[in-house]
Amino acid sequence: MISGNTYRHNGAAGVLFQAPAPGCTACPQITSNSFVDNGFSPAGLTDRLGNPVADGLHLAVEAGTPVLVKDNVTRHNASYGIVAPPGSVLDGGGNTSTGNPHGCLGVTCTH
Secondary structure, eight states, X not given: OEESOEEESOSSOSEEEEOSSSOOSSOOEEESOEEESOOSOOTTOBOTTSOBOOXXXXXXXXXXXXXEEESOEEESXXXXXXXXXXXXXXXXXXXXXXXXXXXXXSSOEEO
């Protein structure tokens, strides 16, 4: 579980989470974190799917991977507040995006 942390001013993503395949026994949860001012100097970093990593929370997981993403706050990250391949994570709601140029992808974020 990744919960209750603040990730601020990281060159690439505040958190880069990569899982090789769906089907976990203790499924991860990413909840109640703050991601602020991340991704402004990623130095060409890409995830295992080949996507650039310049976000608050960046997930590179297969469709159907039961990673719960819930109640996270994102502000002023370089690209997305939260990004995950659509349909790849469980959207628990309560995520927010303020001042992230691309908002959120793969989960719903309110402003």
